[in-house]
Amino acid sequence: MSKAAHGIVKRRKGILIAALILCILCGGLSVLVPINSDMTKYLPADSNMKQGIDLLSSEFSNLPVTNTIRVMFSELPEEKGEEISDRLKALPYVSSVVLTDRKQDEGAVRTLYTVSTDYDYRSKEELELEHGIPGAFPDYQVTVCSDDTMGMEIPVYIFVIAGIILIFVLLILSASLVEPFLFLLVIGGAILLNMGTNLILGSVSQTTWSISAVLQLVLSMDYSIILMNRYRQEKEAGSLPEEAMERALKRASSSIASSSFTTFVGLLMLVFMRFRIGKDIGLVLAKGVFLSMLCCIIVLPGLILLADPLIEKTRKRALHIPTKALASFGYRCRYVLAVGFVFLFFGSWYLESLAGISYSLDKKDPIAEIFPPENPVVVLYANSSEEQAALLAKEIEKDPGVISVMAYSTTIGARMTPEELADYLKEMMSDGGGMAGYMPEELSAGLDPAALEKAGQMLSADNMKKLYAFYGMANGGETPETLSLEEIFAFLKENADSSLFGAMIGEEMRGMILNMGDVMDYARSQLIGQQHSLMMISTNLPLESGETTAFVQTLRTKMQDELREDYYLIGNSVMGDEMKESFGGELLLISLLTAGSIFLVVLVTFRQLLIPAVLVLLVQCGVFLTVTTTWVIGYKMYYLAILIVQCILMGATVDYGILFTNYYRESRLRAGVREALRLTYQNSMHTILTSSLFMIIATGVVGLSPADPTITQICRSISIGAAAAVLLVIFVLPGILAAADRFTAGPERKRD
Numbered sequence: 008m009s010k011a012a013h014g015i016v017k018r019r020k021g022i023l024i025a026a027l028i029l030c031i032l033c034g035g036l037s038v039l040v041p042i043n044s045d046m047t048k049y050l051p052a053d054s055n056m057k058q059g060i061d062l063l064s065s066e067f068s069n070l071p072v073t074n075t076i077r078v079m080f081s082e083l084p085e086e087k088g089e090e091i092s093d094r095l096k097a098l099p100y101v102s103s104v105v106l107t108d109r110k111q112d113e114g115a116v117r118t119l120y121t122v123s124t125d126y127d128y129r130s131k132e133e134l135e136l137e138h139g140i141p142g143a144f145p146d147y148q149v150t151v152c153s154d155d156t157m158g159m160e161i162p163v164y165i166f167v168i169a170g171i172i173l174i175f176v177l178l179i180l181s182a183s184l185v186e187p188f189l190f191l192l193v194i195g196g197a198i199l200l201n202m203g204t205n206l207i208l209g210s211v212s213q214t215t216w217s218i219s220a221v222l223q224l225v226l227s228m229d230y231s232i233i234l235m236n237r238y239r240q241e242k243e244a245g246s247l248p249e250e251a252m253e254r255a256l257k258r259a260s261s262s263i264a265s266s267s268f269t270t271f272v273g274l275l276m277l278v279f280m281r282f283r284i285g286k287d288i289g290l291v292l293a294k295g296v297f298l299s300m301l302c303c304i305i306v307l308p309g310l311i312l313l314a315d316p317l318i319e320k321t322r323k324r325a326l327h328i329p330t331k332a333l334a335s336f337g338y339r340c341r342y343v344l345a346v347g348f349v350f351l352f353f354g355s356w357y358l359e360s361l362a363g364i365s366y367s368l369d370k371k372d373p374i375a376e377i378f379p380p381e382n383p384v385v386v387l388y389a390n391s392s393e394e395q396a397a398l399l400a401k402e403i404e405k406d407p408g409v410i411s412v413m414a415y416s417t418t419i420g421a422r423m424t425p426e427e428l429a430d431y432l433k434e435m436m437s438d439g440g441g442m443a444g445y446m447p448e449e450l451s452a453g454l455d456p457a458a459l460e461k462a463g464q465m466l467s468a469d470n471m472k473k474l475y476a477f478y479g480m481a482n483g484g485e486t487p488e489t490l491s492l493e494e495i496f497a498f499l500k501e502n503a504d505s506s507l508f509g510a511m512i513g514e515e516m517r518g519m520i521l522n523m524g525d526v527m528d529y530a531r532s533q534l535i536g537q538q539h540s541l542m543m544i545s546t547n548l549p550l551e552s553g554e555t556t557a558f559v560q561t562l563r564t565k566m567q568d569e570l571r572e573d574y575y576l577i578g579n580s581v582m583g584d585e586m587k588e589s590f591g592g593e594l595l596l597i598s599l600l601t602a603g604s605i606f607l608v609v610l611v612t613f614r615q616l617l618i619p620a621v622l623v624l625l626v627q628c629g630v631f632l633t634v635t636t637t638w639v640i641g642y643k644m645y646y647l648a649i650l651i652v653q654c655i656l657m658g659a660t661v662d663y664g665i666l667f668t669n670y671y672r673e674s675r676l677r678a679g680v681r682e683a684l685r686l687t688y689q690n691s692m693h694t695i696l697t698s699s700l701f702m703i704i705a706t707g708v709v710g711l712s713p714a715d716p717t718i719t720q721i722c723r724s725i726s727i728g729a730a731a732a733v734l735l736v737i738f739v740l741p742g743i744l745a746a747a748d749r750f751t752a753g754p755e756r757k758r759d
Contacts, residue, residue: 015309040216055575063541075121083117092104104120117378165712169705184321184323185318196302197298197302201298214717218288222655223296226659234307235311275290285650328693341743382578384546387539390536395569400417410545419531609665626664629732630728633652651724666691
């Protein structure tokens with residue numbers, strides 16, 4: 008390492024210039040990285056829902072893909088409904104508007120519209136539309152909520168607040184006013200490098216993109232602190248700046264490398280998650296930690312030497328952290344602490360097992376409190392099972408949680424008597440052409456509301472009986488008892504120019520019949536593909552509840568028992584149910600892999616079995632306390648947050664234990680147990696507190712922000728877990744090390 012350290016110090020100017028160029032380049036590349044907000048793309052390959060989505064996209068590529076925004080008006084007069092609908096339609100980027108519902112709630116009348124747009128969520132156009140709707144109706148009380156399931160991005164002001172707090176903490180704990188800005192500059196450059204090199208991954212998830220910068224900052228800040236502390240110690244020993252830096256690099260590089268390696272290994276364990284969002288987050292963060300480590304070893308030395316005059320001019324007295332009482336407490340209560348930790352570990356493990364686990368997260372939705380959103384489930388089944396699917400649809404419609412079931416067999420393919428078909432057509436046409444909002448413009452243009460209503464009035468049961476009779480005559484048989492909507496309009500379209508109907512219908516009606524025939528063809532293409540058909544079940548069930556789980560599982564059983572071929576279920580509640588089925592085994596696998604890999608890393612470092620066992624169990628206890636604390640304060644722990652927090656905490660906070668144990672073993676070479684604890688606290692407390700406060704504060708501030716619920720849950724959990732882990736290291740680990748001194752201090756320890 009001596010030659011490498013000499014080369015880094017000697018070529019520091021060239022390194023700084025190259026680093027600046029790379030940061031600018033990667034900053035530009037970062038804007039080219041595709042951001043994916045569709046979580047279903049990260050479902051495992053063997054997921055029934057994932058396979059269904061792939062089939063859906065291949066066989067029903069012509070399905071209209073629209074994104075929706077719900078708009079609620081308070082105290083809107085009923086007679087203004089159509090006017091407001093027209094004004095919404097006139098707004099830029101709107102493809103269709105449907106007046107969805109009207110309800111009187113607590114004395115107030117509220118009206119709900121569903122506004123559709125062809126632009127992606129969070130695109131410039133969609134955001135302009137979403138934010139512009141309230142301003143377009145200044146005389147009304149309007150509430151707008153996008154149906155983007157990912158929720159809003161982290162507001163910029165949250166990063167500003169977190170940054171100000173972190174700089175304040177660093178300024179208090181640092182020995183110079185310049186040091187914090189050097190640390191942030193280096194980590195900021197590493198973050199740019201990481202964001203730009205994400206391009207080699209093809210794309211990153213919205214969740215990863217939102218939290219990777221914050222987590223990279225908090226996970227790698229201690230590398231800079233370790234190097235700066237070593238540099239200061241070497242200068243105080245009498246070395247000149249360049250010589251001091253070479254020695255600091257030589258002596259600190261192993262600590263920085265081992266610290267980053269445990270974090271790196273812990274993050275890589277996310278790759279083994281079935282839900283591939285773990286792989287996405289794990290690879291990006293592991294790459295970020297590696298780049299931060301390189302920047303700290305290669306770039307930071309040059310910056311420190313360049314700013315050394317300023318560092319000296321702005322030197323100040325670092326905050327003194329009294330630790331004598333802690334050392335005394337740790338020594339006197341060492342056996343109590345060791346035994347108490349056993350009870351704490353198993354107690355937190357038991358409480359963690361009682362905590363509720365959530366498999367979906369709802370974002371804040373004020374409109375949902377008045378108009379509960381529908382929770383759809385899509386069923387994809389083989390065309391050969393159409394008859395069985397028709398029977399199933401009728402059975403599913405009887406469920407109290409089901410609003411409607413739309414399939415070929417329940418719509419255009421439903422077989423009806425003349426009376427039933429007449430009633431169905433009247434209802435369909437008397438809505439003023441509301442169905443036009445769901446069709447291509449070239450078809451909806453022919454659905455004139457007035458003409459539709461007039462046609463509906465002509466469709467009496469007697470006229471439908473005559474039409475059935477004409478159908479039978481034209482097909483050389485008896486009058487059929489039932490026909491489908493598709494058969495009727497295909498017949499009308501085929502005979503619209505014949506003498507049979509020429510005298511009965513006018514030109515306007517003839518054009519509408521031809522258009523409705525095209526509509527039937529379009530509707531069929533939306534429901535029946537080359538090999539599979541669609542059934543869309545609309546429910547009023549919550550996204551996640553015992554009732555919802557029972558419905559999904561009952562639906563699976565019915566499909567499995569009654570359909571001839573394979574079937575696929577698609578929906579947010581379905582995805583949650585799939586995750587629930589595999590969560591227990593996945594959490595166990597991830598926990599064992601993470602704990603095992605960290606155990607091996609610590610074992611190589613200390614070459615002693617008890618120390619890695621204690622440190623791994625200590626951090627695992629922190630994970631248990633995180634879940635328990637989240638449960639106690641009234642939240643359900645999101646399953647994805649548990650898996651991610653398990654890996655991040657195990658990889659990152661174990662460093663605090665390693666650092667403390669290293670200092671304890673060094674101190675025991677020349678001092679007794681009591682004095683060794685005092686020296687260990689004195690030497691390690693500053694680094695542990697600085698690094699841990701960074702993690703706790705940064706993730707805690709983001710966890711309190713009005714951002715995507717997945718992001719806030721993950722960050723809040725990391726903040727709680729980091730606090731739990733550092734408290735265990737500060738208050739419990741010293742007692743365990745002292746109680747088991749003959750095993751933890753090493754064979755060369757000083758005898759008391």
